[in-house]
Amino acid sequence: MDAVVEQHGVRAATAAEAAQQADVHVLAVKPADVPAVLATLSEAAGHEGRDAVVVSVAAGVTTAALEAGLPDGMAVVRVMPNTPAVLGAGMSVVSRGSAADDESVRLACALLGTAGEVLELPEKQLDAVTATSGSGPAYVFYLAEAMIEGAVLQGLSRPVARQLTLQTILGSARMLVEGEDSPTVLRERVSSPGGTTMAAVATLDAHATRAAVVDAIRAATERSVELGA
Numbered sequence: 573m574d575a576v577v578e579q580h581g582v583r584a585a586t587a588a589e590a591a592q593q594a595d596v597h598v599l600a601v602k603p604a605d606v607p608a609v610l611a612t613l614s615e616a617a618g619h620e621g622r623d624a625v626v627v628s629v630a631a632g633v634t635t636a637a638l639e640a641g642l643p644d645g646m647a648v649v650r651v652m653p654n655t656p657a658v659l660g661a662g663m664s665v666v667s668r669g670s671a672a673d674d675e676s677v678r679l680a681c682a683l684l685g686t687a688g689e690v691l692e693l694p695e696k697q698l699d700a701v702t703a704t705s706g707s708g709p710a711y712v713f714y715l716a717e718a719m720i721e722g723a724v725l726q727g728l729s730r731p732v733a734r735q736l737t738l739q740t741i742l743g744s745a746r747m748l749v750e751g752e753d754s755p756t757v758l759r760e761r762v763s764s765p766g767g768t769t770m771a772a773v774a775t776l777d778a779h780a781t782r783a784a785v786v787d788a789i790r791a792a793t794e795r796s797v798e799l800g801a
């Protein structure tokens with residue numbers, strides 16, 4: 573704890589102490605632990621509620637569920653961030669609860685904006701958001717694992733396989749983000765007729781890779797719904 577305080581220039585406190593003093597409460601515990609933290613917050617805030625904003629990143633936990641565990645009228649903003657936030661390259665989506673005004677949302681967006689891009693969307697889209705950008709980094713890391721494995725299997729050393737894979741993912745991501753072309757156009761540009769890329773993509777299709785990714789996002793969306801139930 574001392575190391576965290578020193579490294580980040582923050583003050584350490586118990587959840588109850590923080591709840592009494594803070595203007596913004598960031599809830600970043602596992603969904604199953606949310607009710608216990610809401611009880612602590614409610615006790616500290618008092619039943620009349622305080623002029624504070626609760627910003628929750630707990631996957632699947634709805635603003636209605638958060639509001640039900642808090643004093644009436646307490647502003648709640650639900651967020652789905654992702655791990656590239658550690659580099660300032662995050663993607664966060666926020667949805668406002670029934671008592672959150674523009675100022676609460678602006679505050680939450682300003683906080684999250686320090687860690688990357690922020691978008692406000694209706695809450696009914698947050699389960700699909702969770703499945704796309706929340707869990708999404710894992711899909712890219714999974715692809716990286718598979719590419720490294722494939723390259724090593726074809727005789728490259730592990731360090732070379734890693735360097736080639738990571739720089740390829742970085743360069744491709746930059747082409748997607750910095751250029752105007754769609755993923756389809758960019759893929760077709762790599763694919764010479766009868767060449768190596770077409771052989772690879774035909775193999776991905778034969779393994780129904782596209783359908784598997786589409787189905788994975790459906791499964792993650794459904795799991796997000798379950799976590800909030």
Ligand SMILES: NC(=O)C1=CN([C@@H]2O[C@H](COP(=O)(O)OP(=O)(O)OC[C@H]3O[C@@H](n4cnc5c(N)ncnc54)[C@H](O)[C@@H]3O)[C@@H](O)[C@H]2O)C=CC1
Pocket residue numbers: 587600601602603605608609629630631632652653654655706
């Ligand atoms: N890992 C990810 O990429 C993302 C995670 N989330 C959400 O963030 C939340 C946290 O996830 P992780 O960081 O992966 O979990 P984690 O298990 O690494 O962190 C949870 C932390 O909460 C603390 N904690 C538990 N009960 C507490 C209590 N009563 N009072 C104070 N602290 C308490 C634990 O000690 C732990 O440090 C989850 O709700 C998850 O759905 C959301 C978006 C992305």
Ligand SMILES: O=C(O)[C@@H]1CCC=N1
Pocket residue numbers: 631702706707
């Ligand atoms: O896997 C999870 O449940 C969390 C939510 C999004 C990313 N990680």
